[in-house]
Amino acid sequence: MTLAVTNLTIARGGLPVLADVSFVLETGQALILRGPNGVGKTTLLRTIAGLQPSLNGTVAGAQDQIAYAAHSDGLKAMLSVTENLTFWAEVFGQSDISHALKAFELENLSDRLAGTLSAGQKRRLGLARLLVTGRPIWVLDEPTVSLDTASVTMFAAAVVAHLNSGGMALIATHIDLGIEQASLLDLTPFIALNDVAMGSSDEEFL
């Protein structure tokens, strides 16, 4: 299985931010996206996840394969940890959540309401959601925010296990996760020149 991104040009708020981004991700590989704030990491990930249209270029192999996780985890404060996870498992047609609880050491918290968890615990629950989707391509936007060192190791282990079982991962992060299979992609060379394509999306629309 392959995720192929070809000549992708993406826009945020109608202005192009990255142009001609191309890369190929094969089974068992991970790609770490790097770049300064505002370079368009989130926009790129959202475009690949199909949440927003691209200006140009193609994303192949992503349809119905992506588990997306961003700054907000889609957790409900008034549902317990188990209820939150079970819900997402059922949405993705899965039923088993025990391995996800185990991977992120949430077993002891399983009956607590998500609203009573700490920020790091919430984040772990949000990442555990990836395991219950059963999707092969993980698209993660700053997954380690508010995680402590031990939890980051836990997360890196989960990513490695996922890669070894035939998954892929596309991660935007500023810290070194220590994942051997991962290659780095610096987005700085792809920054779009804003003056050329101003309003092009509107013209296309008309």
Next chain:
Amino acid sequence: MKALLIRDIRLAVRAGGGFGLGLAFFLIVIVMVPFAVGADTELLSKIAPGVLWIGALLACLLSLDRLLALDFEDGTLDLLATAPLPFEAALSVKSLAHWITTGLPLVIAAPVLGVLMNLPTQCYGWLVLSLLLGTPALSVIGTFGAALTVGIKRGGLLLSLLVLPLYVPTLIFGAESARRGAVGADVSTPMLLLAGISAAAIALMPFASAAVLKVNLR
């Protein structure tokens, strides 16, 4: 889909979920009307079907801004958009959950409140039937309004302004059905039109809601 329905209903009935908000509003409005209008039982029974319908409609409107805004803020909508469930189906289910937690309690409470309004006896059945047919349309049209305004902070005013005109046909035929039922006239024409509006709204609105929500999620 079942999981989403169960989750939405569970969230609504838990603390802070807003279940009962619409119902309490409906109750308060209808209880207030006899005080405001006076003890003229004849007048009350004359305006009862219309007032009950307006009360139900406004109660429904009150709960709309929570329908999608909470799921938008915590990222659930982004995740649902990437889930295998078609987005249209997810929004239909959310409308259904809204109807079960808001519309259905109104339908059940209406005959009880009808007593306060001195509603004519022969009208009870027609009132309940008209609300039963009309409130699903209020929920799906409301979902569309909520989808349009989801990214806007404090979008409640805009939501009301957008949705109220769309509610007018439902109100006209719903209240007309109940009114005709009260005076013992033939209710079939407005009732059929009401059912038609509901059927069309249920069939078409989820597609419109999903389309605008996808644009709003960008």
